[in-house]
Amino acid sequence: MNSQIIPAKSLFELHEIPLRKGKPDFANLEAVRLPGEFSGNKGIYGVFYNDVLIYTGISFNLNPNPQIDPIIERWQMHLTYFALRSPHVCFSPRNMHRILNYLEADFVNAYRNILGKQQPSLADLKKLEAEKHPLLNGRSSSFKKARFAANNWPALQKNDYIESFSFTYKALPLPTNDSSNSPPEKDNKQMRYELLIRESQLVDMFQPICNDETVIEKPGVDQETFLAACEEVMKPVSEWNFPLPNAAAS
Numbered sequence: 001m002n003s004q005i006i007p008a009k010s011l012f013e014l015h016e017i018p019l020r021k022g023k024p025d026f027a028n029l030e031a032v033r034l035p036g037e038f039s040g041n042k043g044i045y046g047v048f049y050n051d052v053l054i055y056t057g058i059s060f061n062l063n064p065n066p067q068i069d070p071i072i073e074r075w076q077m078h079l080t081y082f083a084l085r086s087p088h089v090c091f092s093p094r095n096m097h098r099i100l101n102y103l104e105a106d107f108v109n110a111y112r113n114i115l116g117k118q119q120p121s122l123a124d125l126k127k128l129e130a131e132k133h134p135l136l137n138g139r140s141s142s143f144k145k146a147r148f149a150a151n152n153w154p155a156l157q158k159n160d161y162i163e164s165f166s167f168t169y170k171a172l173p174l175p176t177n178d179s180s181n182s183p184p185e186k187d188n189k190q191m192r193y194e195l196l197i198r199e200s201q202l203v204d205m206f207q208p209i210c211n212d213e214t215v216i217e218k219p220g221v222d223q224e225t226f227l228a229a230c231e232e233v234m235k236p237v238s239e240w241n242f243p244l245p246n247a248a249a250s
Contacts, residue, residue, distance in 0.1 A: 005223045008079060008165035011036060020087040022134030024110040026157060029085040031076045040071040042191055043171040044198055046226045047078050050164050053221040054148055055210035056202045058195040075167055081141055082210055083156040084149045090138040093125035098143045105150040148209045168223050170230035198233040205229060
């Protein structure tokens, strides 16, 4: 599998699951894998909502278990975490403080009600974190992902929102030098570094709303634009036609 555009509904279904204590009523979905042959390990992917790029990441798995497909696992999580519909969504106190102070959506009021205060201070939230409050017991989501959800909340409240999600995937070309005597762990470390360099370039270029590294969102990046950029970054770094990110220069 090299590169393509994959509708989320061709890989997953959204299923309702039981509510959890300390979580809002809308956090009741999980993405379930449909039968299929798609798989991908070492590569770069994009997540799209209504055909616009919202996130880019890397897929890289050192686990030798052939039953574990890293890219499927990540996409499975993204579908419900980005929409804030998973019961596993939780935030750091600082991210939650920003959500409560800067975002406007029905889910923000739901969080306030669960936390017990309309405008809790950062100190209040850190105290709740120490008490392992379910909304603050981990860092599985972020302010930027919540901002995406706030911008699209009316649609994300509906259980058919999966229709609007799609993915792209571009595999990292495998080394052509079969005579290398490098141990596998060294090769894997180098390949992961190669992917991180390329991910940094794409985030720097496109500034997707859900990437934590994004400074100023660049809206309107479609699948074809992203895949063309992926083709470019998969070349040797010395052949790139755009400025290198800091990660590649170090």
